[in-house]
Amino acid sequence: MSLKKIRLATVWLDGCSGCHMSLLDMDEAILAVAKKAEVVYGPLVDAQEFPKAVDVTLVEGAVSSQDDLEKIRAIRQRSKLVVALGDCAVTGNVPAMRNPLLTRKMLERIYVEGVQQTPGVPHDGVPPLLRMAVPLHEVVKVDLEVPGCPPPAQSILLVLNELLEGRIPDLSSKVKFG
Amino acid sequence: MKKITIDPVTRIEGHAKIDIYLDDAGRVADTHFHVTQVRGFEKFTEGRPYYEMPSITARICGICPVSHLLASAKACDAIMTVVPPPAGMKLRELAHCAQFVQSHALSFFHLSAPDFLLGFDSDPARRNLFGLIEENPDAARSGVALRKFGQEIIEGLARERIHSSWIVPGGVNAPLAAEVRDRTLAGLPAARASALRTLEFFKGILDRFDQEIASFGTAPTMYAGLLDDGAGLQWYDGLLQFKDAGGKIVATDIRARDYAQFIGEAALKDSYLKAPYFKPVGYPAGVYRVGPLARLNVADACNTPEADRELAEFRQRCGAPAHSAFHYHYARLIELLHALEKIELLLSDPDILNPHVRSHAAVNCLEGVGMIEAPRGVLIHHYKVDETGAVKWVNLIVATGHNNLALNAGVAQVARRFVDGTQLKEGMLNRVSAVVRAYDPCLSCSTHAGGTLGMVVRLIGPDGGLLDEIAG
Numbered sequence: 001m002s003l004k005k006i007r008l009a010t011v012w013l014d015g016c017s018g019c020h021m022s023l024l025d026m027d028e029a030i031l032a033v034a035k036k037a038e039v040v041y042g043p044l045v046d047a048q049e050f051p052k053a054v055d056v057t058l059v060e061g062a063v064s065s066q067d068d069l070e071k072i073r074a075i076r077q078r079s080k081l082v083v084a085l086g087d088c089a090v091t092g093n094v095p096a097m098r099n100p101l102l103t104r105k106m107l108e109r110i111y112v113e114g115v116q117q118t119p120g121v122p123h124d125g126v127p128p129l130l131r132m133a134v135p136l137h138e139v140v141k142v143d144l145e146v147p148g149c150p151p152p153a154q155s156i157l158l159v160l161n162e163l164l165e166g167r168i169p170d171l172s173s174k175v176k177f178g
Numbered sequence: 179m180k181k182i183t184i185d186p187v188t189r190i191e192g193h194a195k196i197d198i199y200l201d202d203a204g205r206v207a208d209t210h211f212h213v214t215q216v217r218g219f220e221k222f223t224e225g226r227p228y229y230e231m232p233s234i235t236a237r238i239c240g241i242c243p244v245s246h247l248l249a250s251a252k253a254c255d256a257i258m259t260v261v262p263p264p265a266g267m268k269l270r271e272l273a274h275c276a277q278f279v280q281s282h283a284l285s286f287f288h289l290s291a292p293d294f295l296l297g298f299d300s301d302p303a304r305r306n307l308f309g310l311i312e313e314n315p316d317a318a319r320s321g322v323a324l325r326k327f328g329q330e331i332i333e334g335l336a337r338e339r340i341h342s343s344w345i346v347p348g349g350v351n352a353p354l355a356a357e358v359r360d361r362t363l364a365g366l367p368a369a370r371a372s373a374l375r376t377l378e379f380f381k382g383i384l385d386r387f388d389q390e391i392a393s394f395g396t397a398p399t400m401y402a403g404l405l406d407d408g409a410g411l412q413w414y415d416g417l418l419q420f421k422d423a424g425g426k427i428v429a430t431d432i433r434a435r436d437y438a439q440f441i442g443e444a445a446l447k448d449s450y451l452k453a454p455y456f457k458p459v460g461y462p463a464g465v466y467r468v469g470p471l472a473r474l475n476v477a478d479a480c481n482t483p484e485a486d487r488e489l490a491e492f493r494q495r496c497g498a499p500a501h502s503a504f505h506y507h508y509a510r511l512i513e514l515l516h517a518l519e520k521i522e523l524l525l526s527d528p529d530i531l532n533p534h535v536r537s538h539a540a541v542n543c544l545e546g547v548g549m550i551e552a553p554r555g556v557l558i559h560h561y562k563v564d565e566t567g568a569v570k571w572v573n574l575i576v577a578t579g580h581n582n583l584a585l586n587a588g589v590a591q592v593a594r595r596f597v598d599g600t601q602l603k604e605g606m607l608n609r610v611s612a613v614v615r616a617y618d619p620c621l622s623c624s625t626h627a628g629g630t631l632g633m634v635v636r637l638i639g640p641d642g643g644l645l646d647e648i649a650g
Binding site (some may be wrong): 014015017018019020021022024025027028030031034038039043044045046047064065067068086093094095097098100101105106107109110111112114115116117118119120121122123125126127128129150153172 | 315
């Protein structure tokens with residue numbers, strides 16, 4: 001019996017890519033995952049556009065810019081299951097450390113006070129920041145949260161293997177905080 | 179004027195987009211490389227205790243967290259005015275070399291090899307690590323194994339592969355276990371053989387990429403890198419040197435605390451990534467590059483035998499200095515080999531097991547700068563604190579920032595050479611993305627990146643109408 005491959009996407013919003021690196025830290029197991037899943041979108045592939053019918057999307061990072069917000073809404077519409085992968089997606093974590101600050105002042109500190117030439121906050125072809133960086137569940141429905149900074153590779157592997165088999169994983173013994 | 183947008187640039191560490199402007203004849207008139215997100219570490223860390231900085235700033239980047247941990251810990255060492263014990267320094271350097279192995283393996287195998295092995299013009303749906311797993315499983319396995327080798331050393335030292343709290347102000351917080359040393363030494367011959375095989379393979383296919391080599395950001399620039407006393411590569415603790423485009427030394431022996439005399443920063447209106455420049459020349463003419471290619475251009479030697487043999491051949495094949503950004507890949511593979519040789523040297527030193535690995539002190543100086551070579555180039559953390567140790571001011575200059583101006587110029591050059599606006603093909607645009615990939619930019623480091631949905635390329639006519647579109 002030949003099984004149709006699961007359509008898997010991985011997305012990186014406002015995070016550090018550590019969760020994607022932890023995904024790669026499953027080492028050789030990625031070869032087996034590649035047999036069961038087709039990665040149709042993400043930083044590791046030359047995806048053309050976020051596809052219409054994705055089975056599972058792993059999302060790293062908080063929602064921090066206007067682009068992030070539009071992106072996560074479209075992802076939600078086009079994905080059967082959305083997994084918040086890692087603390088930034090689950091709680092806001094490090095990206096949310098800017099939340100007490102006024103965005104304008106923060107940008108001026110970096111791009112006006114923080115330079116010696118051509119001071120000015122970038123505005124041309126770059127997306128505006130949201131007032132606050134927020135976790136995924138603040139803006140879309142999330143089907144599974146996998147905490148950790150980053151989540152251990154073995155937890156990510158468990159999540160993938162279970163989801164690829166059509167089960168929602170039981171993470172009770174695998175969760176790592178921080 | 180028509181505009182093509184590549185959004186996002188794929189298979190890079192982070193997201194960026196590129197706008198290509200065409201004139202009425204369909205020729206490339208101008209290009210803009212945008213980095214599309216900013217996180218504000220330089221501002222939101224104000225008020226935190228300085229000793230939290232390594233753990234917080236490691237979260238700038240999950241690919242090279244060890245780089246940020248080290249640069250930050252070195253800035254904290256300066257604030258405490260301590261020198262870590264010799265074994266602490268050596269263990270930091272060991273973790274650093276391990277990171278070079280994993281990061282360079284990632285850049286070469288996971289991100290760029292699909293272009294070389296499957297082809298720049300091959301099916302974009304298959305042109306990735308997973309396509310490589312199916313079509314060239316040996317290459318994919320080599321990449322996975324080399325990356326794993328580096329990550330396992332870090333895990334052996336620090337208990338965690340990513341964002342550990344092992345590197346601390348004053349040194350590291352645990353000595354090396356003998357079994358980790360022995361296990362690593364046992365794995366080294368295979369890792370080195372794999373790195374050498376990869377180098378031989380890459381040299382063998384170089385001729386196929388004549389056109390890319392001739393147009394991938396070949397404009398001569400200055401180069402900057404850290405060197406030891408004898409002008410050899412020194413990733414962890416060297417002094418900064420700048421060479422001009424002809425290979426002449428223009429500034430040398432620059433200590434971390436003096437960086438601001440030589441490096442200025444400019445803001446760009448169309449990118450969240452700032453543009454550092456060489457101050458004595460000024461902005462925007464003071465373009466310089468950092469990273470593997472720059473390091474090999476600046477250094478006289480690697481000071482490990484196999485890497486030096488490869489370096490001699492590199493200079494013969496590519497010139498000195500070598501200017502084509504395509505050669506970043508070649509230089510990266512030589513450095514991968516050097517990192518493995520360096521790991522062996524460090525592990526063969528009996529003092530590496532010395533349990534005295536951390537110095538303790540409180541605030542003794544209100545300012546500190548840490549400077550290292552991250553895998554992608556010079557990384558600088560600069561902190562000012564008050565007497566209690568609360569951070570008052572932070573400046574971070576990351577590797578990819580230094581390359582910002584040259585990268586922009588490289589994108590323009592490749593676009594002019596390969597993009598024909600009258601007959602758009604995906605492979606043309608993949609080459610524009612590939613020049614970005616050659617620099618292995620860490621846009622996560624740079625500010626971090628967001629990006630938008632997928633790559634959609636649209637050709638917009640002068641009246642704003644859609645002329646052509648490539649999308650998934």
